Amino acid sequence: MTTEAAIHTSVGTHRDREIVAAEVIVTCPARNFVTLKIVTRSGVTGIGDATLNGRELAVASYLKDHVVPNLIGRDAGRIEDTWQFFYRGAYWRRGPVTMTAIAAVDVALWDILGKMTKQPLYQLLGGRSREGALVYGHANGKDIDECSAEVGKYVALGYKAIRAQSGVPGIKKAYGISNLKNAYEPAESELPLETVWSTSKYLEFVPKLFERLRNDHGDEIELLHDVHHRLTPIEAARLGKSLEPFHLFWMEDSTPAENQRSFELIRKHTVTPLAVGEVFNSIWDCKHLIENQLIDYIRTTIVHGGGITHVRRLADFAALHGVRTGFHGATDLSPACMGAALHFDAWVPNFGIQEYMRHAPETDEVFPHDYSFKDGRLFCGESPGHGVTIDEKLAAKYPYSPKQLPVARLEDGTMWDW
Ligand code: GCO
Numbered sequence: 032m033t034t035e036a037a038i039h040t041s042v043g044t045h046r047d048r049e050i051v052a053a054e055v056i057v058t059c060p061a062r063n064f065v066t067l068k069i070v071t072r073s074g075v076t077g078i079g080d081a082t083l084n085g086r087e088l089a090v091a092s093y094l095k096d097h098v099v100p101n102l103i104g105r106d107a108g109r110i111e112d113t114w115q116f117f118y119r120g121a122y123w124r125r126g127p128v129t130m131t132a133i134a135a136v137d138v139a140l141w142d143i144l145g146k147m148t149k150q151p152l153y154q155l156l157g158g159r160s161r162e163g164a165l166v167y168g169h170a171n172g173k174d175i176d177e178c179s180a181e182v183g184k185y186v187a188l189g190y191k192a193i194r195a196q197s198g199v200p201g202i203k204k205a206y207g208i209s210n211l212k213n214a215y216e217p218a219e220s221e222l223p224l225e226t227v228w229s230t231s232k233y234l235e236f237v238p239k240l241f242e243r244l245r246n247d248h249g250d251e252i253e254l255l256h257d258v259h260h261r262l263t264p265i266e267a268a269r270l271g272k273s274l275e276p277f278h279l280f281w282m283e284d285s286t287p288a289e290n291q292r293s294f295e296l297i298r299k300h301t302v303t304p305l306a307v308g309e310v311f312n313s314i315w316d317c318k319h320l321i322e323n324q325l326i327d328y329i330r331t332t333i334v335h336g337g338g339i340t341h342v343r344r345l346a347d348f349a350a351l352h353g354v355r356t357g358f359h360g361a362t363d364l365s366p367a368c369m370g371a372a373l374h375f376d377a378w379v380p381n382f383g384i385q386e387y388m389r390h391a392p393e394t395d396e397v398f399p400h401d402y403s404f405k406d407g408r409l410f411c412g413e414s415p416g417h418g419v420t421i422d423e424k425l426a427a428k429y430p431y432s433p434k435q436l437p438v439a440r441l442e443d444g445t446m447w448d449w
């Protein structure tokens with residue numbers, strides 16, 4: 032027996048593990064999703080989410096044209112080496128398209144490893160640190176009354192943590208407010224919808240919203256809010272300070288974070304906990320934020336952060352600095368990402384919270400999964416791998432539908448951050 036064979040007997044021989052096919056599946060069951068499916072010679076399949084909202088086909092092309100040809104013939108068991116090949120081996124590194132494509136490969140390979148070893152993914156990561164992951168749902172309303180009523184609905188459903196977004200008087204289409212009844216899907220149109228933003232109106236309004244929510248729903252429920260990159264650092268500092276009496280679980284993405292140092296200023300002025308990072312793709316996007324303890328929660332999740340292999344490094348680095356995870360979990364991340372994220376959440380020692388925006392029934396049908404919700408928590412299942420599959424026949428019935436995210440302008444027409 033060669034050394035190679037001896038080391039890997041529990042997951043078959045090198046020949047069994049050889050990748051013989053990799054397929055990119057684009058489907059639109061209520062919204063667009065890109066999925067990578069990898070198949071080994073022994074017939075084990077794994078899937079990974081590769082969805083980048085509004086830029087789906089860019090990732091599909093990156094995968095088809097540049098990744099898949101490099102996968103065929105590779106050993107599916109060499110997850111780390113494959114990650115390094117696509118990241119370190121590439122001259123053009125990082126960025127959302129590349130890191131989403133790498134994530135899809137990585138998650139599909141972890142899924143395969145789970146199936147080959149007959150272990151749920153959390154077990155491969157080191158076993159459970161908790162049974163279920165605390166999640167937060169989305170209460171969105173066109174005004175304070177409606178938003179408070181929505182918070183009430185989530186409380187009744189058993190949620191312990193709720194993100195609250197409300198329409199702002201004088202702003203026609205504020206972030207987070209939907210025309211749809213049960214979901215918020217910002218990518219509504221083929222070309223970006225132009226929205227108008229007013230910082231002064233928003234800053235006046237938000238403390239009133241949270242004062243009312245605390246009055247209506249008490250102090251126990253965790254409340255969160257997403258600023259969605261609209262403020263300058265000093266404005267974010269002001270908002271954080273004015274929200275202190277309502278003790279939010281977090282204030283999210285209060286300012287764009289290309290300049291990580293801008294959080295030094297916010298941090299100086301407020302003790303409202305800060306969350307950031309759903310648009311980050313690697314440790315390098317948040318290294319300064321984390322090592323200087325400028326944030327409390329890191330939101331970069333599996334699908335946009337290079338997969339489990341890289342996000343695990345990010346989470347370990349965050350743990351050294353007292354930063355906890357709070358993964359992005361909007362509906363534009365597929366159930367395949369949610370499945371992997373929930374196994375990660377079950378294991379990661381410095382877990383904080385998991386976002387949970389429920390998918391449409393059509394999405395759930397195309398991606399059968401074994402995770403479930405109970406008493407404000409999501410529980411990953413016990414099936415081998417990450418527990419999410421794709422029904423390819425059904426997926427084929429929902430062709431891609433081009434949609435882009437909106438843009439924002441100030442009232443004088445100046446382009447702003449959406
Ligand atoms: C969140 C996000 C989403 C994003 C969407 C963009 O916190 O859930 O900010 O609402 O806007 O995921 O693709």
Ligand code: MG
Pocket residue numbers: 257259283284309
């Ligand atoms: Mg957000």
